[in-house]
Amino acid sequence: MSTVNLSSPFYQSLQRALSQRNTTLSAICPNDDSVARRVLHDYGAMFVGSENILPPPRCVFSSEEQVIEFQAEAGVAPAKIAIELQPAAIDALLKARAQAKTEGLDITPRDGAEAARRSYADTVRLWNSRFLPALDHWTHAGRLTEDEANRLRALPIHEQVPEVLELEKEGIFFSKDLSKSVLYSIAAPGTSQHIAMLAFDANEFLDARVREIMSEHGWFQTVLSDLPHFTFLGLTEDELPSRGLKPVEANSQKFWIPDFG
């Protein structure tokens, strides 16, 4: 595991945000948990958003009960477009959509209701949709033995994740196209910004003006290489550097990701 630079802009900002919420880094993301730390680095922007959203109390949820408790505390607001998010996030999304419509554009959910709120079970199902076919593929390709694949299938789900990340270091990838880390394809079980109800996957992500309208309403792209995925931070773009986020250009889109110095 790479060392953590606690004096980096992101960690400085994160520690301020956590102390305002009377919690600590080790409470949301134990130092010895390499999966939690990886998740914090890949999806961490939501932890430094505005005061009117509630980030999750932990980087990795481990049960449906924990997710239900958090989602109830955060509050859920349905939208006319049949998706659910935290109230401030829905409010801003509907305003962004109204703005888009005045310009002859639209902002619509990709893959229906799955574009926004997800349950713990949804994240497990998505994990299995990548994990199980990849195990079959690598077994047929001779990179894993049947015994090894069976052992991995039988592990509790939270133990599958670190094993997969280890295999990926050897080029045995678990994304849908088997060419990159599974975490660039779907979130690890219990970790999605969609569980936090602060994420929305838009069909119109290729439209630069749509991305601009989203950002004008507090919605930014914060997960590198997840192109349709927007995160509600509830902040203006010029506030983001002071929250420990830095802009990175990828696939001609601008991502605001944690700045680890």
Ligand SMILES: [Zn+2]
């Ligand atoms: Zn997404």
